[in-house]
Amino acid sequence: MKKFIFSAAACIAFVCLIQTQGHAQFLKKLKDKVAQKIADAAGVPANTTNSTTANSQPGTGINNSSNNGGPANTMGGGLKNTPPPDVNQNINDAEKATGTADYNGARYALQQAMTGLEIELGRQLIQSLPATVDGLNKDTAKNLVQSTQYGWSNLIIQTAYSDGKNKQLKMTIGNNPVYAGIVNMYFNNAAMVQSSGDNNQKMKQVRVKGNQALIQFDANTGYQVLMQLGQSSMITWDCVNFPTEDEVMTTVNTFDIDGIKKTMGEQ
Amino acid sequence: MKKILTLMLVISITAAVNAQDFKTDIASARTNYAAGKLSDAHFNIEQAMQELDLIVGKEVLKILPAKMDTLNVNTTDDHVMSNSGFLGANIHRSYGNMMAYRTGGKMAEISIVTNSPLISSLNAFLNTPLLGSMMNTDKSKSIKVQGYKGRLENSTNTTGQTDYTIEVPLSNTLITFKITNSTDTEILNLVNTVPLQQIAKLLQ
Known part of the structure; x- marks a missing residue:
């Protein structure tokens, strides 16, 4: 009898626990849906309105994983595709820098010249392929x-x-x-x-x-x-x-x- | 004094020769590039970088002390080596008599290696508290030289005397100063005569 009462109590406690968790999850989903509706009405992306929710709900489709709770970046065109270094200019710079004993400047200019040359050579080679x-x-x-x-x-x-x-x-x-x-x-x-x-x-x-x-x-x-x-x-x-x-x-x-x-x- | 003047003269002449080679390489690079010979121009620039390393190495030798306490510089042992592309310049100078060292005398040497492969492990020792404390023993300890962190080590040589080594990383350059038959007070005093900041500026 004692065993039966103990088992029943355990079952009831387990069911309550599940219900409490389910209830919390339901409330959270409801809260997210409300936030989504408000954001849609205001024309603001949902992930900027409640980033904490987004972080705590993986798999919701809200992409805020890269900013650790801060606002997600939505702007910027990336880095400019700069042309390769000018070989002649850098050779001249290296020569000038050595003349004034600026050896760091000379080394940097030579490295730039080398990069420019290698990129030019690579492009020529690719162009020469059938x-x-x-x-x-x-x-x-x-x-x-x-x-x-x-x-x-x-x-x-x-x-x-x-x-x-x-x-x-x-x-x-x-x-x-x-x-x-x-x-x-x-x-x-x-x-x-x-x-x-x-x-x-x-x-x-x-x-x-x-x-x-x-x-x-x-x-x-x-x-x-x-x-x-x-x-x-x-x-x-x-x-x-x-x-x-x-x-x-x-x-x-x-x-x-x-x-x-x-x-x-x-x- | 006469020795020091001779040393300065030798260094100046070799630096001038390297500067001339550098100019020749730069001129060839320019000509080959204009003629569309890219791989030749590339080789010339590579050579110019090596010449530059040699010039800088000679400049570093100029500012190193000509004497370490009573130890005179061995001018014939001065050398600068360039390995552009992997290791950079390798600069070496020694003081004192090698023969005297073999019989228990004193000798010191400085070696400066840019892009040294030992830098990362030394930095780990100096900047990781756990590792640093584990390796701080009576044979090895962390020190500061002219504001730069470094490691001081000692070992007993074959003649039973104590040799000391100080390693100081300067960005990607490793400066190693060694002295035989010495004390930690003496090596610290002597290493302070090496102009680390100026060397770092030249090699950065």
Whole structure:
């Protein structure tokens, strides 16, 4: 009997607790709806009227997650896309600064000149690439030239070709002795390029216009060809939705490797 | 005095040579850029940056003390090395007699490395209270030199004497001052003769 009374009391307490929670949630939803209606009537976005509620109600569709309870930013056009540094101007500035023993100014101007040069070189290179390969058109929206100022150590030039659907070839030319060395590591390590003998080869050595390269396949990302370019550069081609290895190799062989080498100052 | 004058003369001549190379590289960069040879112009600018590091290094050597207490500078051991692109300038000067050091004598040296890979761990030691307190022992402690935080370490050398090292990070530059067969009072007095603020200004 005692056990029954205790169990009943526990059940009643549990139901009350659920009801209290449900009641609180219902009130909160009601409060949010009222706030939303008032905001709509006033023509003000709801997330600016009650940010505390928005923060405490994830999943309500109110986007206020980035400002820690403060007002959400709704204005501003972002940063201006400034042109690359003027190479001639910065060379002149570096010379002048050195003449007045302003070495910090000189170093800064030289770094700027280098950035300007790398960006100009990258753009030239992208422009020199064919407009179409294997029926895929160059997607200019995916062009990218990135320079880190530190002396030819991390220049990235990237472009992509696409059929507008799901077939894509992304070409990346990078100048970084560290990455380039990694490809060499593959060439010099037989264990990394030989088949395991189970007819499931994932990587092998190939040649692209006489240059040593590697081709690998991954079911999720497709084919990838990596080629060392001269002493410190590397080209990668990421081929998504290419049906065969032969088609990949034919496509990458259409690029003017010697021209790219010449532009990059490689031998 | 004669030695100091000779040292100043040698530094001035080498600085002038570097300045000349810098001008040549800048002129070549300009010519190659105008001719559309971008990769060649790039190489010239890279060379110019290395020359600049050398010029700055020579300027730093000029302002380093020519004497550390009774220890005279070893002019032949002065060197500046430039690795533009990864590590920057590497400047080195030593004082005292290396042979005397081997027989328990005294020797001091200063090395200044820009973009040193050791900076981050040293800064962690100096600026993380927990880490700093754990590593503060009778062999290592945090100090302040001319307002800059630094670390003082000591170790016993093969001849049984105590060697001291002070490391001071200046932004991305690490200054290391070492002296053999010394005391912490002496090394602190000597390191205060090194014009840290001027060095930081030149290397920033």
